[in-house]
Amino acid sequence: MIVLVGFLVVVASVCLGYFMEGGVFSVLLQPAEWVIIFGAALGAMLISSTRNSLGLIARGLPRALAPAHLGREDYLETLICLSRLFGKARREGLMSIENDIERPEASPVFSQAKRLVRDKTALAFICDTMRVYLVTGDAQEIEQLMDLDMAAIHQQAASPGHNLGKVAESLPGLGIVAAVLGVVLTMGKISQPPEVLGHSIGAALVGTFLGVLLCYGFVGPLASNLENQAMERQTYFSVIRAVIAGAARGATPLIAVEYGRRAIPEALRPDFADLEALLRG
Numbered sequence: 001m002i003v004l005v006g007f008l009v010v011v012a013s014v015c016l017g018y019f020m021e022g023g024v025f026s027v028l029l030q031p032a033e034w035v036i037i038f039g040a041a042l043g044a045m046l047i048s049s050t051r052n053s054l055g056l057i058a059r060g061l062p063r064a065l066a067p068a069h070l071g072r073e074d075y076l077e078t079l080i081c082l083s084r085l086f087g088k089a090r091r092e093g094l095m096s097i098e099n100d101i102e103r104p105e106a107s108p109v110f111s112q113a114k115r116l117v118r119d120k121t122a123l124a125f126i127c128d129t130m131r132v133y134l135v136t137g138d139a140q141e142i143e144q145l146m147d148l149d150m151a152a153i154h155q156q157a158a159s160p161g162h163n164l165g166k167v168a169e170s171l172p173g174l175g176i177v178a179a180v181l182g183v184v185l186t187m188g189k190i191s192q193p194p195e196v197l198g199h200s201i202g203a204a205l206v207g208t209f210l211g212v213l214l215c216y217g218f219v220g221p222l223a224s225n226l227e228n229q230a231m232e233r234q235t236y237f238s239v240i241r242a243v244i245a246g247a248a249r250g251a252t253p254l255i256a257v258e259y260g261r262r263a264i265p266e267a268l269r270p271d272f273a274d275l276e277a278l279l280r281g
Contacts, residue, residue, distance in 0.1 A: 003065050003225060010217040027199070033207040036178040037171065037214070044174075045167050053163055060160030064225045070232050072268045074115050075239060076278065079257045079270075081113035082126070082243045083279050086253040098134060101127040125149055125237060129244055139248035146241045154234045161226030168220035175211015179204045239263045254279065 018025070049057070088109065089097045100107040104127055110117055117123060128149070133142045182204020189200055242263040246256035254276070261275055 001066070003222070006221065007218065010213075014213065014217070027202050028206055028209075030203050030206045033178045033182070033203070033210055036181065037174050037207065037210055040174045040177065041167055041171060044170055045163070048166060049163060053159055056156065057160045057163055060164075060226050061222070063229060064222050070236055070268075072270060074236070075264050075268055076270055076275070077113050077115050078122075078236075078240060079243065079260050079275065080278060081110060081116055082240070082247075082260070083253045083257045084109045084112075085130075086243075086247045086256055089247075090253060094134060094137075097130065101130045101134075121153060122237065122240065125153070126240060126244070133244075133248060139245065139250075142248055143241075143245050146244065150234065150237050150241065153237060154230060157230035157233050158227060161223045161228075161230060164219060164226060165223035168215045168223055171211045171215035171219060172208075173211070175208045175214075178207025178211070182207060235263070235265060 015025070018028075045057075046054070085097055085100060088100070097109070100109045104110040104123055105117060110123070125146075129142055129146055132145060133139075136142070182200070186197060186200040186204060189196060192200075239260045243256050243260035246259035247253065251259070257275070257279065258272070261269060261272070264270070
């Protein structure tokens with residue numbers, strides 16, 4: 001929703017300023033300029049992308065328009081769930097959590113963490129890591145595995161924003177291409193009256209206007225939105241990693257969760273006393 005509001009603000013601000021200067025909106029309606037810019041941008045994106053990266057962009061754009069918000073409740077739920085998991089392992093033995101990580105959807109531990117269960121990537125990250133730990137019991141090895149997994153997840157999450165950013169960078173140049181073509185057409189009308197030439201030159205300059213506006217007002221911010229979402233997801237996985245690594249090194253569930261709490265950004269980080277009360281409750 002906030003992205004759509006941003007789009008409306010950009011359009012309203014540009015149109016209002018143009019209107020205040022006495023602009024004529026019909027001059028901006030140049031279908032040929034739109035076809036040149038959008039068509040060339042789409043073609044350039046196809047040239048620079050693989051089938052997989054195009055799929056990531058297609059799946060990423062809906063996320064930008066309706067981003068999945070990671071809030072304080074998501075972090076709290078995840079910390080409490082991990083605390084229960086490692087508390088059970090500490091009380092009943094490490095192998096007691098085997099069924100929980102093999103079938104998390106049916107696990108009493110995970111069933112209380114609704115948001116985490118819906119996040120298939122995060123759930124797989126936890127369960128796959130613990131499967132390896134049950135086999136090896138090597139804390140250093142699972143930390144290295146988590147680092148590899150997080151790097152792969154982040155690379156995939158950041159790919160749509162990176163590729164869309166490249167498209168945004170090309171838009172001003174493509175706008176200039178459209179404008180140059182308009183000037184070429186204008187030169188063929190050099191013998192026409194000044195008002196005809198003025199209209200033709202104005203139509204040509206619309207291409208530059210559209211390229212710059214689309215780059216800095218729409219496509220570029222969309223790319224930044226996707227990149228910010230990827231960074232937030234990376235932070236979320238860093239919190240999970242901190243808890244699992246702490247528990248694997250022998251920390252109590254409370255201290256392991258404290259490792260994770262310290263990894264949460266300050267704006268979303270719960271107080272120690274509040275978290276401790278929830279864990280004890």
